[in-house]
Amino acid sequence: MGKAAGKARALKEEAASPWLPQQERTRARDQKREAVLKTAAQLFCVQGFHNTTLADIARQLHITKPAIYHYFSSKDEILVECVRGALAAVEGEFETASRQGDNARERLVHFMTWYAENMTTVFGMCLVRIADQDLEQKTRQELYAAKTQVDRRIRQLLEQGIEDGSIAPCNARLAAFTIAGALSWVGHWYKPGGRLAPNEVAEHVVGLLTSGLSPRPPTPPAVERARR
Amino acid sequence: MGKAAGKARALKEEAASPWLPQQERTRARDQKREAVLKTAAQLFCVQGFHNTTLADIARQLHITKPAIYHYFSSKDEILVECVRGALAAVEGEFETASRQGDNARERLVHFMTWYAENMTTVFGMCLVRIADQDLEQKTRQELYAAKTQVDRRIRQLLEQGIEDGSIAPCNARLAAFTIAGALSWVGHWYKPGGRLAPNEVAEHVVGLLTSGLSPRPPTPPAVERARR
16 A cells, blocks of 8 residues: 555544444444354354353353344344354255256256365354254254255255256155265264365265265267167 | 963962072063163153253153162263163174175175164164263263274275275275265154165165266176176
8 A cells, every 4th residue: 555545544544433334334243243153153063052151152252141132132043043044055055056067966966065065164064963952942943944955955956867867766855865964974073174175075975975886887988878 | 371281380470489580680680771771762862862861761661760770870871881782783783794795895785784774773863863062071982982983894894895896996084974974864864663664764875875876877788898
């Protein structure tokens, strides 16, 4: 920054109101709300939902418990918001995946890869690490609905793939559970900063689910294939 | 039963000591211990570990809380025994699997199928449904060690299969996590008495992991294969 520009800016800042403009205030509020959610999600994952108090979350953020009540009315509400955020991301990515790839298997691979990577984030982990039994009835239902939606999206892509021939015929319901299980497990065992980066983990897990354990016979050359 | 035989038996029973013979007493004790474990495992799975009290377990068995102390000193000890039982079963089945099949993939398929079925039992569910954060340090370590052992056994078979060519080359550590994840998930979603029997669930899940989602090209006839 030039000297003159720096001076002009300093002057402007000095003259400014001690209150932030409305737009910035909204942004600051959103950022703070997001910070509460993220810190809470981290604590839920590490020390368990029922072992985490609002006071723990406040302490971690250097704020008071009443400051949290400014954003959320209860611990369950915080979790519900984490779950809703995770679900919105799932739905968004399903939309993105739906516009990609030559066939349904490629769309499913896109979606699975994203989901596996997402499982290495605290919000993803939150979706799978929290024991249902710890939650209020309403919260439990939201969590269950989110998990069911993930299963449903995977099953939809499986059914489309069986239809267009890009996926081998299978029981789509059970296959969806199996895939969701393998991917969600990442949220249980992944340790941030571990040997493999999230995208490497995702690539390996999705690769196994796509190709299977059995070796695949080499694909015959295109000419031979055409002759059959 | 004939009338005379029935009379003789009734007489014998009347003359018998009100105390059971030593062997039967040991058996009865073992049965009761097992019943405590099974009931506890059921409650842990349904209502969560930290929501279950020894009084709940006693009530379910129509006994008093002190009667449970006759067998176990604490709730954590009960869980540790459930985990040890599950681990012993895993090790036993790994031994069985090791003596079967023509190659490591077939041994792995045997082991995976058993493990998936085992996940539909309360002891199997216990292994995967209980949140680590609820446990005493020592209990948590036992549970972690048991899960790690399952991963290790799967990884061993994977490595043998990559070695003997029956399994496609892959990152065995990550593949083991993926397989353990998909199989363990059964313990999360399976509802006893559901549409599919445990062996059908196991067959589908293991089939997907073995063959993958992508369709496999038809195997060329043996003659053609030999010519290559």
